[in-house]
Amino acid sequence: MKLHDRLVSVLSSVIVVFIACAFVLMGTEKQVRPYIHTPIARAVYERLMKEREFEEIDRDEWYRLNLDAILSEDVRSKFIQMKWDVDTQKFVDQSSEKSSWIGTQLWHALVTFVAGWKASKTSLNGWLNRGSMFVFSESQFLRLTGWKExxxxxxxxxxxxGDGNVTARFSRFFxxxxxxxxxxxMRKVLVSRGYQLKDVxxxxxxxxxxxxxxxxxxxxxxRCDAPISLLKQIPKKLAKNGFVLIALVLPLNQYVENNAPTFAPxxxxxxxxxxTEEQVDSLVECVLEPLGYKLKSWTRLPYLCEGDLHQPYYWMHDIVLLLQHESAMIDEA
Structure with missing residues (x-):
């Protein structure tokens, strides 16, 4: 057994003792938050409480929008209502299980503490095989595009x-x-998955x-430094009648990991x-359409990320848009 595994085994045993009393309290109708001195034990207890809290979440709310608040009839008419599905549940279940492995999470915390000052969060996630994301399932992708299986x-x-996990959800159609x-x-991870690398x-x-x-x-x-320039570059490499697929967290909060200390783009x-409704309206009208993009369909989805010792998984609210560009569109009439 490796040294860190032995250490984790001992720590886990200690944690069980500290948490036992917490379990008794969790079954009562009116819960009393116990005072736990040990930081790790307290973190595990809070995690258990989070799991119970997550069971009460209305996940349907993650997919809803107030379409009446969107001024553009064209944008409103192209919204596709999605819902929680089997693949999304599978990702959440796997994330919850993985994030509950106390030994693994302690090891991740140690590596992050030691190497975090030098390596980016993205690279650390690649080293540790953690932090995988989920944007849409295969069936949701097919609904958005209107493609057949x-x-x-x-x-x-x-x-x-990234690590290619999101890519894998729709790569089989190409x-x-x-x-x-x-x-x-992450580039090494992508190559190991069989994807062909292009220089950034x-x-x-x-x-x-x-x-x-x-x-x-x-x-x-x-999350990139020059998003408008990127939107101008994309059409140059788009095949005739090709599509552009964009996911963006709204309300918008731009952040560039490599642009310390301000992290501003x-x-x-x-x-x-x-x-979200106001911003998706202006995203189409003020950003995408002036650059020549045409909205084909769009939806709202939870942008999920694997969890850690603190909670089973994390999420933000994504707007996913299927677009074409006027320069690549052929009039089939």
Whole structure:
């Protein structure tokens, strides 16, 4: 047994003793929060309480929008209502199980403490095989695109693919799958999954004749330094009648991991309003349409992330848009 496994085993035994009394209290109608001195034991107790709290969440709310608050009839009419499905539940179940492994979570905490000052959070997640994301299931992707299960397109370029887990949800519909990623650790993970790497700074090069049936930027625009420039680059590599798939957390909060100390981007995504409904309206009208994009369909989905010792999983609210660009659209009439 490895040293860290032995240490974890001992710590876990100690934690069980501290938590036993907490379990007794958890069954009462009016709960009393026990005072637990040990930080780890307290964290585990809080985690148990979180699990109970999560059981009461109305997950249907994550998919709803007040469409009456969206001014554009065109935007309203292209909304597709989604719901919690089997694949989403499977991701949550796996995340909950993985995040409950006390030994693993303690090991992750130790590595993060030791290496966190030098490595980015993305690279740490790659090293530790944690922090996987979930944007949509295969069935939700098919509903959004209107494709059949046997649909096959030539090629996909997934920009900022991370560990490739999100890419894997829809990659089977393409003959070739290309990816970009800033993190060198994640690039190795992507190659191990069989994806073809494109250089972050060269994927849109005029010297490269490759064009793509779909280009996706899933939760990338609010995390990259120059999102407007990226939106201008994408159409250059789009095949005729190709699609662009964008996921963006709204209300918007731009943050660039590598731009310390301010973490601010050099380009601002100019959305107006405070609510999701107001911002999706202005995203289409003020950002995407002036750049030549045409909205085909869109939806609201929970953007899920694997949990840790504190809670089973994390989530934000994504808007996912299927677009085409006027430069790549062929009039079939």
């Amino acid at each position: 046997d649909h096959r397109s030539d090629s996909l370029l997934d920009l900022g693919a 003959g070739e799958v290309f990816v970009t990623e800033v993190s060198s650790v 700074g060269q994927w849109d090069s005029e010297d490269d004749p490759q064009k793509y049936s779909m280009i996706s930027a899933l939760n990338l625009l609010d 050099s380009e601002i995504i100019g959305v107006r309003g405070r609510t």
